[in-house]
Amino acid sequence: MNGQTPEITIEPLLRELAPQVLGVVARRFRDFSSAEDAVQEAMLAAFKQWPQEGIPENPRGWLIKVSLRRMTDTMRSEMARRQRETAMATEEVPTIEPAELETDMDPEDTLVLLFMCCHPALSTSSTIALTLRAVGGLTTAEIANAFMVPEATMAQRISRAKQSIKASKVPFRLPTPQERRERLPAVLHVLYLIFSEGYASSIGAHLQRLDLAGEAIRLTRSARALLAEDAEIAGLLALMLLTNARRAARTGPHEELIPLDKQNRSLWDRAEITEGTDLLTLALSKGAVGLYQLQAAIAAVHDEATRPEDTDWPQILALYELLQRVAPSPVVTLNHAIAVAMVHGPERGLERLRALDSDERLAGHYRLDAVRGHLFEMLGDLERAVQHYRTAATKTTSLPEQNYLMTQAARLEEAGKDSNNDSPATE
Amino acid sequence: MKYILMMNGKKSDFEGYTRWSKEDLQGNVAFMREFSKELKDSGVFVSSEGLGWPNEARLVRAGSKGEPITDGVFPESKEFLAGYWIVDVESPEQAYAIAARLSQGPGAGGKTGGMSVEVRRVLSSHSDLGL
Numbered sequence: 001m002n003g004q005t006p007e008i009t010i011e012p013l014l015r016e017l018a019p020q021v022l023g024v025v026a027r028r029f030r031d032f033s034s035a036e037d038a039v040q041e042a043m044l045a046a047f048k049q050w051p052q053e054g055i056p057e058n059p060r061g062w063l064i065k066v067s068l069r070r071m072t073d074t075m076r077s078e079m080a081r082r083q084r085e086t087a088m089a090t091e092e093v094p095t096i097e098p099a100e101l102e103t104d105m106d107p108e109d110t111l112v113l114l115f116m117c118c119h120p121a122l123s124t125s126s127t128i129a130l131t132l133r134a135v136g137g138l139t140t141a142e143i144a145n146a147f148m149v150p151e152a153t154m155a156q157r158i159s160r161a162k163q164s165i166k167a168s169k170v171p172f173r174l175p176t177p178q179e180r181r182e183r184l185p186a187v188l189h190v191l192y193l194i195f196s197e198g199y200a201s202s203i204g205a206h207l208q209r210l211d212l213a214g215e216a217i218r219l220t221r222s223a224r225a226l227l228a229e230d231a232e233i234a235g236l237l238a239l240m241l242l243t244n245a246r247r248a249a250r251t252g253p254h255e256e257l258i259p260l261d262k263q264n265r266s267l268w269d270r271a272e273i274t275e276g277t278d279l280l281t282l283a284l285s286k287g288a289v290g291l292y293q294l295q296a297a298i299a300a301v302h303d304e305a306t307r308p309e310d311t312d313w314p315q316i317l318a319l320y321e322l323l324q325r326v327a328p329s330p331v332v333t334l335n336h337a338i339a340v341a342m343v344h345g346p347e348r349g350l351e352r353l354r355a356l357d358s359d360e361r362l363a364g365h366y367r368l369d370a371v372r373g374h375l376f377e378m379l380g381d382l383e384r385a386v387q388h389y390r391t392a393a394t395k396t397t398s399l400p401e402q403n404y405l406m407t408q409a410a411r412l413e414e415a416g417k418d419s420n421n422d423s424p425a426t427e
Numbered sequence: 428m429k430y431i432l433m434m435n436g437k438k439s440d441f442e443g444y445t446r447w448s449k450e451d452l453q454g455n456v457a458f459m460r461e462f463s464k465e466l467k468d469s470g471v472f473v474s475s476e477g478l479g480w481p482n483e484a485r486l487v488r489a490g491s492k493g494e495p496i497t498d499g500v501f502p503e504s505k506e507f508l509a510g511y512w513i514v515d516v517e518s519p520e521q522a523y524a525i526a527a528r529l530s531q532g533p534g535a536g537g538k539t540g541g542m543s544v545e546v547r548r549v550l551s552s553h554s555d556l557g558l
Contacts, residue, residue, distance in 0.1 A: 160470055397428065397550055399552055400553075
């Protein structure tokens with residue numbers, strides 16, 4: 001990619017305008033699916049024309065106009081088709097006067113779109129794809145590239161998602177307070193998944209692939225601006241910032257994973273840490289502590305330690321105990337066991353892990369073995385540590401994790417009796 | 428999550444295939460086309476390739492100066508990859524269902540093939556965030 005092309009300024013502008021334009025068009029025609037197609041075409045037209053002709057004076061008006069024209073064309077040909085079939089008299093296609101364009105804007109459109117895309121009827125991958133396109137203003141090609149599937153496959157996924165929404169007959173309007181309460185967790189989860197996809201696969205991919213973590217942060221920011229009263233969305237944004245702050249330090253020159261306690265902390269992004277911490281402090285003051293706020297709080301405790309040995313593990317342990325009450329899950333229990341080991345010693349941590357052996361949700365999951373490997377290593381039982389790291393390596397579905405775990409096992413075997421503390425690759 | 432669906436066969440299976448009747452071959456090709464279309468329409472298709480005949484397969488290793496040393500002699504029991512499909516799905520069960528569909532492809536004499544399909548996970552470039 002070349003840093004000087006005009007797309008650099010056009011892209012963020014288009015991404016910001018996309019949901020606004022879509023909101024106007026979808027509300028006017030009460031047809032989210034066709035409106036979304038029309039806006040996507042208008043965006044592609046802008047991508048082509050603006051670098052040559054310059055950004056129009058009123059870019060939003062331009063996009064709305066082009067989208068409406070496409071929409072009208074689609075409706076005309078649809079009506080022509082119906083007329084051929086039914087031989088009915090001519091119907092009038094509504095035309096929109098440009099003068100109306102600007103009065104039509106509703107800042108909450110983005111929120112309507114977000115709730116619409118994160119519809120419970122959709123599969124996770126469809127939800128993510130549709131959210132990135134309709135709310136994030138990304139092109140199908142960009143999304144396909146980010147998930148390493150062909151563009152045609154992504155287009156198909158998006159089109160199926162839109163069909164499901166159409167079939168579910170969700171009206172294009174703000175969800176009621178009750179719907180909002182019910183569906184907000186799903187919305188937050190989707191935003192979190194987009195972030196996680198981007199953050200976790202940032203390895204060596206910055207150049208060719210879209211910055212999904214950055215996109216997730218941007219989307220969460222705009223959602224937070226509209227849901228300012230919700231402390232969990234602030235918590236989620238804080239979690240993203242506090243995690244993303246470590247991005248430059250989490251992989252080495254050969255794209256190998258670097259665990260938290262081995263990272264060069266001077267590479268951590270101080271501005272992101274400060275912003276995340278401030279956001280979190282504000283969110284926590286509002287009461288009703290949730291899952292994302294607690295995870296953000298744990299990330300903040302890690303981030304504020306200048307050296308790994310300065311980490312306030314008793315504080316982290318207390319936060320995991322709260323998390324187990326607020327949002328219990330086997331992964332939380334796993335992380336809790338690490339905190340127990342750091343505060344009370346590895347035997348106590350291993351004891352906690354025993355409770356997870358019978359948990360079907362973790363059966364065959366590599367992380368249980370990875371954490372055991374780590375705790376046995378802390379205990380000085382290198383033979384068992386090696387065994388568990390190796391088992392974990394055969395179970396993980398991630399290539400960087402596999403390399404990391406194999407290297408851990410090899411390192412311990414070579415170290416023989418020289419115990420050398422290390423922690424699992426996960427953060 | 429991505430899975431690869433692999434269709435393997437022994438040399439004798441490949442030779443048998445060359446003696447299928449025209450109807451059987453046409454039926455099989457039609458099935459494969461339809462199968463591909465289904466994958467694409469359902470938004471799970473990533474890639475697919477068919478491989479050349481096993482008699483062209485060579486085992487290559489580097490000699491002392493790095494030069495390629497080729498060998499084309501394989502034991503009778505050796506299984507060769509005939510082709511593969513990579514799909515991006517939501518769960519292993521979805522991948523197994525697609526593999527089962529593939530396994531229903533018609534074989535010789537119009538019978539359902541019942542061919543087994545090897546399903547393996549494609550590793551991601553992701554690491555687990557651990558949350």
